[in-house]
Amino acid sequence: MFAEYDVIVVGAGHAGCEAAAAAAKMGSKVLLATMNMNTIAQMSCNPAMGGVAKGQIVREVDALGGMSGIITDQTMIQFRMLNKSKGPAMWSPRAQSDRMRFAEAWRLSLEQTENVDFWQEMVVGIEVEGGKAVGVRTSLGITIRAKAIVLTNGTFLNGIIHIGEKQLGGGRAAEKSAKGLTEQLKELGFEAGRMKTGTPPRVDGRSLDYSRMEEQFGDENPSKFSYKDTQPLTNQRSCFITYTNSEVHEILKTGFEKSPMFQGRIQGLGPRYCPSIEDKINRFADRDRHQIFVEPEGWSTVEVYVNGFSSSLPEDVQLKALRKIVGFEKAKMFRPGYAIEYDFFPPTQLNLTLETKLVENLYFAGQINGTTGYEEAACQGLMAGINAHNKINEKAPFVLKRSEAYIGVLIDDLVNKGTEEPYRMFTSRAEHRILLRQDNADIRLTKLGYDLGLADEDRLKAVDKKIEETAEIIAYLNNKPIEPEDINNILVSLGSAPIAEKQRAGQLIKRPNIEISHIAAAIPAIGDYLSKFKADSIEQAEIAVKYESYIEKEHVMASKMGELENYIIKERIDYRNIPALSSEAREKLLKINPETIGQASRISGVSPADISVLMVYLGK
Numbered sequence: 001m002f003a004e005y006d007v008i009v010v011g012a013g014h015a016g017c018e019a020a021a022a023a024a025k026m027g028s029k030v031l032l033a034t035m036n037m038n039t040i041a042q043m044s045c046n047p048a049m050g051g052v053a054k055g056q057i058v059r060e061v062d063a064l065g066g067m068s069g070i071i072t073d074q075t076m077i078q079f080r081m082l083n084k085s086k087g088p089a090m091w092s093p094r095a096q097s098d099r100m101r102f103a104e105a106w107r108l109s110l111e112q113t114e115n116v117d118f119w120q121e122m123v124v125g126i127e128v129e130g131g132k133a134v135g136v137r138t139s140l141g142i143t144i145r146a147k148a149i150v151l152t153n154g155t156f157l158n159g160i161i162h163i164g165e166k167q168l169g170g171g172r173a174a175e176k177s178a179k180g181l182t183e184q185l186k187e188l189g190f191e192a193g194r195m196k197t198g199t200p201p202r203v204d205g206r207s208l209d210y211s212r213m214e215e216q217f218g219d220e221n222p223s224k225f226s227y228k229d230t231q232p233l234t235n236q237r238s239c240f241i242t243y244t245n246s247e248v249h250e251i252l253k254t255g256f257e258k259s260p261m262f263q264g265r266i267q268g269l270g271p272r273y274c275p276s277i278e279d280k281i282n283r284f285a286d287r288d289r290h291q292i293f294v295e296p297e298g299w300s301t302v303e304v305y306v307n308g309f310s311s312s313l314p315e316d317v318q319l320k321a322l323r324k325i326v327g328f329e330k331a332k333m334f335r336p337g338y339a340i341e342y343d344f345f346p347p348t349q350l351n352l353t354l355e356t357k358l359v360e361n362l363y364f365a366g367q368i369n370g371t372t373g374y375e376e377a378a379c380q381g382l383m384a385g386i387n388a389h390n391k392i393n394e395k396a397p398f399v400l401k402r403s404e405a406y407i408g409v410l411i412d413d414l415v416n417k418g419t420e421e422p423y424r425m426f427t428s429r430a431e432h433r434i435l436l437r438q439d440n441a442d443i444r445l446t447k448l449g450y451d452l453g454l455a456d457e458d459r460l461k462a463v464d465k466k467i468e469e470t471a472e473i474i475a476y477l478n479n480k481p482i483e484p485e486d487i488n489n490i491l492v493s494l495g496s497a498p499i500a501e502k503q504r505a506g507q508l509i510k511r512p513n514i515e516i517s518h519i520a521a522a523i524p525a526i527g528d529y530l531s532k533f534k535a536d537s538i539e540q541a542e543i544a545v546k547y548e549s550y551i552e553k554e555h556v557m558a559s560k561m562g563e564l565e566n567y568i569i570k571e572r573i574d575y576r577n578i579p580a581l582s583s584e585a586r587e588k589l590l591k592i593n594p595e596t597i598g599q600a601s602r603i604s605g606v607s608p609a610d611i612s613v614l615m616v617y618l619g620k
Contacts, residue, residue, distance in 0.1 A: 015366030015381030022385030041106030065454025124180030164314030312339035
């Protein structure tokens with residue numbers, strides 16, 4: 001019935017879509033298997049992409065040639081650049097999306113991607129021969145063969161939905177869970193665990209009183225995610241902010257005796273940084289209110305996402321409490337919030353390519369690896385799709401370093417440290433975040449994407465032009481003298497000390513409260529010169545000049561850290577034969593089997609002393 005595929009991707013969420021698109025664009029014949037063709041790229045939780053650190057990931061995916069940034073730009077209803085009051089390493093793009101159009105755009109894009117086929121059915125097993133994955137088995141008993149398999153099962157593996165004392169089998173509201181895969185993978189020797197996540201109720205926007213809430217507008221001059229020529233927004237929908245109160249909290253507490261979380265019916269580990277409302281009022285009992293973000297689900301729909309009110313309490317308690325929130329007094333609920341518990345596989349069982357160590361040509365990506373978030377899933381899917389294609393075509397593995405991308409940080413963290421709770425990316429996880437900014441993802445990664453066959457030539461030409469323009473602007477600013485009488489009025493008005501003698505523009509821009517726009521406005525000749533360049537080239541030049549010493553210091557640090565990556569561990573070592581290592585280090589090194597000293601140094605439980613011992617041993 002089926003010819004053999006190069007790559008089969010199981011699951012069509014954010015990880016699966018990126019994996020299928022990447023492998024297909026690189027030339028693999030791909031089958032995307034999903035239980036429901038109508039929920040491809042479904043935004044199961046909040047209708048948004050990006051955010052702190054997550055926005056950087058979407059830009060990196062886009063720079064490499066992935067699709068998430070383009071789809072987001074095509075379907076967003078609001079754009080905001082977060083943390084603009086902080087340094088550029090913290091700036092993070094975020095977009096509210098039209099949830100239905102987002103999924104539709106992804107599906108249509110995949111349908112128009114050459115080499116992608118679809119199959120709607122549950123995959124219940126992997127075909128393994130000689131330690132290699134060679135195909136999948138479906139619930140209808142069909143075997144479909146392939147050279148590589150990518151599992152992106154999301155929250156569907158033995159998923160259980162919890163609402164109060166009710167338990168329903170499912171991987172998402174109104175969708176059944178996936179059975180069979182976990183059990184087979186365990187038989188193959190994989191270690192599995194349970195995690196949980198949750199989602200808030202959805203309400204009818206027509207029943208809300210927005211006049212009593214704080215309106216949250218998008219940026220006045222909205223940017224976008226993709227480095228391609230997608231169009232920025234000209235019209236935006238507002239979000240709104242309101243708060244819970246002590247009365248809301250008291251009502252919620254009446255449901256605690258039926259809470260699946262507090263009564264122990266949920267065994268899985270939940271997300272630390274996105275707790276349920278009942279968890280928040282329990283853990284932060286001293287707070288008399290919590291912020292609620294009221295987010296529209298699209299341009300035309302009246303459905304509203306109540307961000308900050310995730311709950312698994314009984315539905316009647318949820319509605320009663322909701323109606324005590326300012327602006328929600330007459331709220332009508334479309335569906336209650338719920339918690340979902342699902343299987344995952346600790347990611348220490350993976351190589352840095354996301355290929356499993358136990359079964360060759362089998363890759364895991366997304367929530368199956370213990371992560372949470374669309375963006376974290378999308379980048380893993382992209383990397384798994386790339387590496388599956390490369391492996392079956394006998395090409396080199398594609399692994400990003402921690403100093404190259406947030407994607408590299410995420411995968412390195414997962415493989416070397418594992419995770420005991422849903423992993424979410426933050427800027428604080430990236431030690432080289434000054435280098436890994438959202439504004440320079442194209443400069444960092446597009447050439448790599450082009451060499452892979454993912455990013456097209458137009459992208460590469462655009463990056464080359466940006467690099468050339470940036471260098472020209474930097475040289476101009478560092479050599480352009482400015483007379484005191486031309487700039488002192490502006491400096492004083494901005495609370496900056498006036499200059500007594502002429503200074504170069506670059507030196508003035510290094511001042512914390514002076515921007516290139518201030519100088520351009522004060523000196524028309526500079527404004528005229530800059531007007532011939534694109535805005536992102538000017539921004540790139542300003543960041544390079546203002547933070548020059550910090551960026552140089554970070555490059556030196558990254559280079560020193562990179563030296564450890566050059567110490568390659570060529571042969572598999574039996575670390576039990578190195579008695580000078582600590583017992584924990586021997587155990588962890590045996591489990592992870594690092595490829596370099598650098599990777600070994602980042603394994604939880606391996607100390608600097610252990611690394612010294614290992615380097616001496618390898619030197620012998």
